[in-house]
Amino acid sequence: xxxxxxxxxxxxxxxxxxxxxxxxxxxxxxxxxxxxxxxxxxxxxxxxxxxxxxxxxxxxxxxxxxxxxxxxxxxxxxxxxxxxxxxxxxxxxxxxxxxxxxxxxxxxxxxxxxxxxxxxxxxxxxxxxxxxxxxxxxxxxxxxxxxxxxxxxxxxxxxxxxxxxxxxxxxxxxxxxxxxxxxxxxxxxxxxxxxxxxxxxxxxxxxxxxxxxxxxxxxxxxxxxxxxxxxxxxxxxxxxxxxxxxxxxxxxxxxxxxxxxxxxxxxxxxxxxxxxxxxxxxxxxxxxxxxxxxxx
Amino acid sequence: xxxxxxxxxxxxxxxxxxxxxxxxxxxxxxxxxxxxxxxxxxxxxxxxxxxxxxxxxxxxxxxxxxxxxxxxxxxxxxxxxxxxxxxxxxxxxxxxxxxxxxxxxxxxxxxxxxxxxxxxxxxxxxxxxxxxxxxxxxxxxxxxxxxxxxxxxxxxxxxxxxxxxxxxxxxxxxxxxxxxxxxxxxxxxxxxxxxxxxxxxxxxxxxxxxxxxxxxxxxxxxxxxxxxxxxxxxxxxxxxxxxxxxxxxxxxxxxxxxxxxxxxxxxxxxxxxxxxxxxxxxxxxxxxxxxxxxxxxxxxxxxxxxxxxxxx
Amino acid sequence: xxxxxxxxxxxxxxxxxxxxxxxxxxxxxxxxxxxxxxxxxxxxxxxxxxxxxxxxxxxxxxxxxxxxxxxxxxxxxxxxxxxxxxxxxxxxxxxxxxxxxxxxxxxxxxxxxxxxxxxxxxxxxxxxxxxxxxxxxxxxxxxxxxxxxxxxxxxxxxxxxxxxxxxxxxxxxxxxxxxxxxxxxxxxxxxxxxxxxxxxxxxxxxxxxxxxxxxxxxxxxxxxxxxxxxxxxxxxxxxxxxxxxxxxxxxxxxxxxxxxxxxxxxxxxxxxxxxxxxxxxxxxxxxxxxxxxxxxxxxxx
Numbered sequence: 077x078x079x080x081x082x083x084x085x086x087x088x089x090x091x092x093x094x095x096x097x098x099x100x101x102x103x104x105x106x107x108x109x110x111x112x113x114x115x116x117x118x119x120x121x122x123x124x125x126x127x128x129x130x131x132x133x134x135x136x137x138x139x140x141x142x143x144x145x146x147x148x149x150x151x152x153x154x155x156x157x158x159x160x161x162x163x164x165x166x167x168x169x170x171x172x173x174x175x176x177x178x179x180x181x182x183x184x185x186x187x188x189x190x191x192x193x194x195x196x197x198x199x200x201x202x203x204x205x206x207x208x209x210x211x212x213x214x215x216x217x218x219x220x221x222x223x224x225x226x227x228x229x230x231x232x233x234x235x236x237x238x239x240x241x242x243x244x245x246x247x248x249x250x251x252x253x254x255x256x257x258x259x260x261x262x263x264x265x266x267x268x269x270x271x272x273x274x275x276x277x278x279x280x281x282x283x284x285x286x287x288x289x290x291x292x293x294x295x296x297x298x299x300x301x302x303x304x305x306x307x308x309x310x311x312x313x314x315x316x317x318x319x320x321x322x323x324x325x326x327x328x329x330x331x332x333x334x335x336x337x338x339x340x341x342x343x344x345x346x347x348x349x350x351x352x353x354x355x356x357x358x359x360x361x362x363x364x365x366x367x368x369x370x371x372x
Numbered sequence: 373x374x375x376x377x378x379x380x381x382x383x384x385x386x387x388x389x390x391x392x393x394x395x396x397x398x399x400x401x402x403x404x405x406x407x408x409x410x411x412x413x414x415x416x417x418x419x420x421x422x423x424x425x426x427x428x429x430x431x432x433x434x435x436x437x438x439x440x441x442x443x444x445x446x447x448x449x450x451x452x453x454x455x456x457x458x459x460x461x462x463x464x465x466x467x468x469x470x471x472x473x474x475x476x477x478x479x480x481x482x483x484x485x486x487x488x489x490x491x492x493x494x495x496x497x498x499x500x501x502x503x504x505x506x507x508x509x510x511x512x513x514x515x516x517x518x519x520x521x522x523x524x525x526x527x528x529x530x531x532x533x534x535x536x537x538x539x540x541x542x543x544x545x546x547x548x549x550x551x552x553x554x555x556x557x558x559x560x561x562x563x564x565x566x567x568x569x570x571x572x573x574x575x576x577x578x579x580x581x582x583x584x585x586x587x588x589x590x591x592x593x594x595x596x597x598x599x600x601x602x603x604x605x606x607x608x609x610x611x612x613x614x615x616x617x618x619x620x621x622x623x624x625x626x627x628x629x630x631x632x633x634x635x636x637x638x639x640x641x642x643x644x645x646x647x648x649x650x651x652x653x654x655x656x657x658x659x660x661x662x663x664x665x666x667x668x669x670x671x672x673x674x675x676x677x678x679x680x681x682x683x684x
Numbered sequence: 685x686x687x688x689x690x691x692x693x694x695x696x697x698x699x700x701x702x703x704x705x706x707x708x709x710x711x712x713x714x715x716x717x718x719x720x721x722x723x724x725x726x727x728x729x730x731x732x733x734x735x736x737x738x739x740x741x742x743x744x745x746x747x748x749x750x751x752x753x754x755x756x757x758x759x760x761x762x763x764x765x766x767x768x769x770x771x772x773x774x775x776x777x778x779x780x781x782x783x784x785x786x787x788x789x790x791x792x793x794x795x796x797x798x799x800x801x802x803x804x805x806x807x808x809x810x811x812x813x814x815x816x817x818x819x820x821x822x823x824x825x826x827x828x829x830x831x832x833x834x835x836x837x838x839x840x841x842x843x844x845x846x847x848x849x850x851x852x853x854x855x856x857x858x859x860x861x862x863x864x865x866x867x868x869x870x871x872x873x874x875x876x877x878x879x880x881x882x883x884x885x886x887x888x889x890x891x892x893x894x895x896x897x898x899x900x901x902x903x904x905x906x907x908x909x910x911x912x913x914x915x916x917x918x919x920x921x922x923x924x925x926x927x928x929x930x931x932x933x934x935x936x937x938x939x940x941x942x943x944x945x946x947x948x949x950x951x952x953x954x955x956x957x958x959x960x961x962x963x964x965x966x967x968x969x970x971x972x973x974x975x976x977x978x979x980x981x982x983x984x985x
Contacts, residue, residue: 096880100790106782107791107799110854113847114806117817139431143594171709179703180710191974192713198901198970199720199963200908201811202935205942206959207720210727214947220460231716238713262695264702285808292810295910295935299942304445305427307434308413316415316443321812321911328816329567329915330420330446335593337570338820345813356808360801450749450944457946477946535833540919541749542944556751561760561922564836564930565940578824579833 118353121345128343142305142327143336147344152309153222153317154291157301160226160313161233161290166283168230169237173279176238177245178267197235201295204232208300223313225301233290240282244275247367278366281359288355292348294321304330320348412646413441418452418465419544420568421493421587422635425666426465426654432662433653440646446568449544456638457483462647464638467493467544467587468551484641486682489634490654492669494588494618495549497605497631498573500580505529507615509608510630514553516583519560524581537572537584538563545569548633549585577601587635588618589667596667607631624669634675635668648683655679721967724960731756731953740957744923746937748951756954758961760923764838764931767924768913769906771842772849776906777899779846780853781888784898787854788861789883807851811911818844818916830928836918839927844912849902856901860894860980861887893980900973904966910935934962 132146139145172189180186208228218224248271256266294302302322310317327341416426423446430442447455449466456464457478470478470485478485497513499505505527508516515521516534525531538559539546550556566572572584573591577599593599598619606615609630616623616630623629643651653659660670671679732740735756743757783803787796822843823835864887872882888895918930919940938955945952 092878092881096878099880099884100786103782103786103790106779107786110779110783110806110850111799111802114802117809117814117821120817120821121813142427168709168712171706172713175703175706175710179706189710189713191971192717194974195967195970196713196717198904198908198966200910200935200966202910202938203720203724203908203959203963203966206727206938206956207723209942210723210956211719234713234716262699264699288808289810292808292812294810294812295939298939303443304423304447306443307430308441308443321810324816325812325911325915326446328819329571341816345816348810349813352808352810353805356805357801360804447943454944454946474946477949540940540944541747542941547749550751558747558750558752561745562920562930564834564918564920565932566919575834575836578827581833 118349121342121349124339125342125344125346128339129346133343134347137307138305138340142340147318147320147323147340147347149306149309149318150320150323150344151347153302154320156222156310156317157226157229157297157319158287158291160222161229162283162287164227164230165233165237165286165290166280169234169283169286170241170279172234172238173241173245174267174272177242178263178271193235193238196231197239199232201232201293204228204296205299207231208296213300219314220299220301220303220316221314222301222310222317225297225317225319226313228296228300229290229293232293232296233286236286236289237279237283240286241275241279244278244282245271247278248274278363281362281366284355285359288352288359292321292352294319294325297322298325320344320351324348412439413443414462414646414650415443415445415460416452416463416465416637417445417447417455417461419449419467419635420446420539421449421467421543421545421589422465422491422637425491425589425635425663425668426637428666429654429659429662430650432658433650437649440650442646442650448540448542449547450542453638456485456640457481459483459640462639463643463650466636466638467633468548469636470638471547485638486640486642487636487638488651488655488679488682489671489675490637490651490659490679491635491663492624492671493633493635494624494629494669495545495585495631495633496588496591496618497583497585497607498576498591498602499583499605500576501601501603502580503529503603505605506603507606507608509610510553511610513607514555514557517549517559517563517585518554518557519562530581532581535579535582536560536563537566537575537579537582539569539572539585540565540567545585545587549631552633553631573599573602587668588624591619592667596665621669625672632669634671643683651679651683721960721963724956724963728953728957728960731950731957734950735954735957740954746921748941748954754951758934758958760921761932761934761937761958762961764917764924765907765933765935767927767931768838768841768845768917768933769903771838771927772845772906773899773903775842775846776849776853776902780850780898780902781857781895783850783854784857784861785883785888788858789879789887803851803854806847811848811909812915814844814848815912815915818912823916826928832928834918836916836930837928838917838924838931841913841917841931841933842927844916845906845909848909848912849906852905853898853902856898857891857895860891860898863894863980864890893976893983897973897976897980900969900976904969904973907969908935908962908966910939914939934958938962 134146135148136146137149176189208224212218212224212227213220252270253266256270297319301316302319303316304326306316306318324341324344327337327344423444427444430444434440434442449468452464452466453470453474455461497508512527517536522534523531524534550559566575569586569590572586576582576584591598591604604617604619606617607630608615616628618624618629624632637651639647663670740756740758742759743755744760745755745757746761747755787799818840823840826835826837826840827833868886868890869882872886913933914936919932919936920930921932924931938958942955945955
């Protein structure tokens with residue numbers, strides 16, 4: 077080969093190596109930028125919010141026009157509405173997942189169901205809110221209540237519990253199923269003894285993730301039951317309730333004493349974030365442990 | 373041996389599952405069995421201008437009457453009136469009068485509103501403290517918020533586009549200003565519609581070319597001083613009239629300040645029980661003193677007489 | 685013989701009953717989706733007794749409570765929603781794709797293990813918190829950078845929505861890249877291309893469908909977002925003329941007005957009409973993404 081061709085070949089290699097260096101650098105930059113954004117957001121909320129956190133903040137009701145006191149009613153309200161969401165979304169989600177993974181045969185109906193699930197996941201949260209207002213608040217006459225809000229959130233969470241449950245079911249090796257069937261078990265017996273016990277932890281983990289997400293939603297509960305300020309805790313399903321995300325929204329935008337409210341807003345945001353981060357981390361760790369178990 | 377531990381693990385997991393399920397079921401049961409109401413309860417919804425005032429009044433009332441529970445929710449005058457019509461609240465706060473459409477709708481649904489004036493507000497026009505303008509006429513305010521005057525220099529100020537801050541259409545303040553200052557014409561589409569009085573104050577504090585409208589109670593901080601960062605404009609009824617500030621209590625009481633208005637609470641029919649008691653408290657000297665402390669103004673003789681009539 | 689037969693029949697009945705219970709749960713999803721559409725439609729239709737359909741879709745003025753003349757035109761809000769979404773995707777798509785490429789092709793497995801939960805964590809931050817950060821952090825930052833009086837603009841919304849759309853775009857793009865058969869990459873390397881060239885010229889084009897689907901799902905996420913834009917974009921009714929302007933999206937408008945409408949009035953029905961528009965919009969976007977991904981799956985099989 078002549079010298080010039082060798083040289084141009086070398087240049088080409090150098091150029092492409094340079095391109096790779098620069099290219100990969102930008103990829104790395106993008107990734108660390110995203111990491112930076114997450115950390116900065118959490119740091120912002122954390123550093124400005126921890127000042128408001130105290131035992132009183134977590135256990136007392138708001139006082140003096142919500143410029144003092146705590147956010148206990150919001151914490152309790154969020155807990156209650158999330159429980160209702162769980163009752164709606166978790167069993168239904170698990171059941172639908174069992175159908176899809178264990179019973180359903182590939183065909184139009186199954187495709188339709190999967191399509192519906194994916195679309196339900198993409199419906200805007202305010203549209204769920206509209207649906208909740210017309211169906212639960214007005215038509216079924218549940219009024220603005222824990223029940224209406226919980227049912228609305230339940231529908232919103234359903235696609236996620238179904239997906240998570242299906243993943244858990246998929247991770248159970250087929251050998252387990254075949255073994256049981258070979259021994260003469262019926263389908264349901266097989267599911268009950270050889271599939272469910274192994275998939276339930278995964279299902280519950282996924283459910284917890286879905287519920288953590290529901291707990292942070294504001295739009296579906298704004299018009300179906302969440303309230304600005306209540307001097308009493310909800311005592312029945314028909315009561316209205318305060319909720320953490322709605323409380324944050326109000327403190328940040330509608331409160332009259334903005335300077336004081338800002339501190340409470342940060343505190344509320346921090347409580348919400350801590351709650352969600354803990355649940356997510358917990359679920360992630362449990363899921364990782366489960367995956368490792370299966371690998372062994 | 374292995375099979376035994378395997379079975380044990382399964383049993384543990386199954387037990388966990390059932391425990392969680394039981395917990396959920398228990399919560400559901402607790403919630404569905406309504407415990408006897410130990411407190412008398414009423415819900416008040418509506419005006420953001422009133423929400424702070426009514427909350428303070430409610431807290432004062434509840435401190436003196438431990439058996440009472442008063443929930444004060446915001447949402448805007450329109451929301452409050454709607455809630456009264458829909459039957460989802462006991463008292464509606466509103467900073468404007470009922471619209472004819474709303475009255476028609478109420479009567480259609482069998483709701484007969486009784487209206488009580490519980491305070492007087494001086495609707496205040498605020499700008500950034502660095503803005504050189506001090507005085508505007510009612511007509512100028514109307515022009516500005518209708519979007520006809522777009523630059524401060526037209527009024528003698530800096531050469532800067534006027535940055536408009538207002539409320540949303542559910543606000544009684546929004547409606548009141550539209551009726552009485554904009555002469556029932558549309559707002560400029562450039563108005564940034566904030567969610568409440570406090571947001572407007574915050575925005576104008578940070579925006580050198582901003583202008584907004586708020587209830588007089590929001591001008592003061594908790595020490596009773598006018599908030600820093602804003603300037604409260606003096607308003608002239610017309611070019612030749614003298615200018616008055618909403619901070620001038622005498623001017624408001626003698627109706628010299630041009631944009632003052634009563635703040636109302638409405639009930640469905642004659643108020644009774646806790647609602648009636650609370651209204652009476654608000655109208656009492658003690659209640660009215662709280663009204664003044666919060667920066668608003670006491671209601672006059674005429675309105676008080678009308679209120680007492682409505683209580684019967 | 686007799687007892688086995690009986691047992692068999694009873695057992696079958698029980699089995700099919702249980703199967704149907706599960707089946708109904710599955711069918712419930714279809715029912716819910718149809719139900720949402722049906723109820724929205726049913727509640728939106730009465731609005732058009734008083735509102736002119738053409739005005740609804742072409743007028744830029746939405747002012748139902750105007751004392752002059754109530755107007756019900758969604759164009760300004762629709763364009764606002766699209767503007768904010770477009771801005772968000774402009775930022776989130778390249779960044780998201782870059783991160784996906786990094787995770788699938790460059791990062792060590794351990795790095796991947798760390799970053800995946802981080803992306804999930806980002807996705808888990810509630811929209812109201814993101815909106816709050818828009819009011820307290822990003823908005824003022826925009827105001828400082830562009831020397832404006834305030835930062836509640838379409839740009840603020842776009843930045844925040846980009847952050848919210850990133851996890852979706854990243855995870856689906858990454859799945860698409862990883863689904864590209866090893867053989868493609870190996871063939872490329874064998875003819876002398878380096879990893880970067882392989883990535884750019886082979887893997888990404890091969891994963892094209894999945895990446896487009898990621899883009900569309902990110903778009904759906906952004907258009908449907910409510911709290912973030914409600915808190916951060918200023919909610920001015922005017923027709924948007926640029927990113928440094930206050931805008932009012934379809935979602936924010938519903939959230940603002942739903943609380944103040946008396947039930948069963950024209951305004952109330954009109955809000956459901958807006959909801960219907962949103963539903964149809966996101967349905968079309970999601971359906972498209974779905975079909976693209978189905979095609980991709982079949983191609984790789």
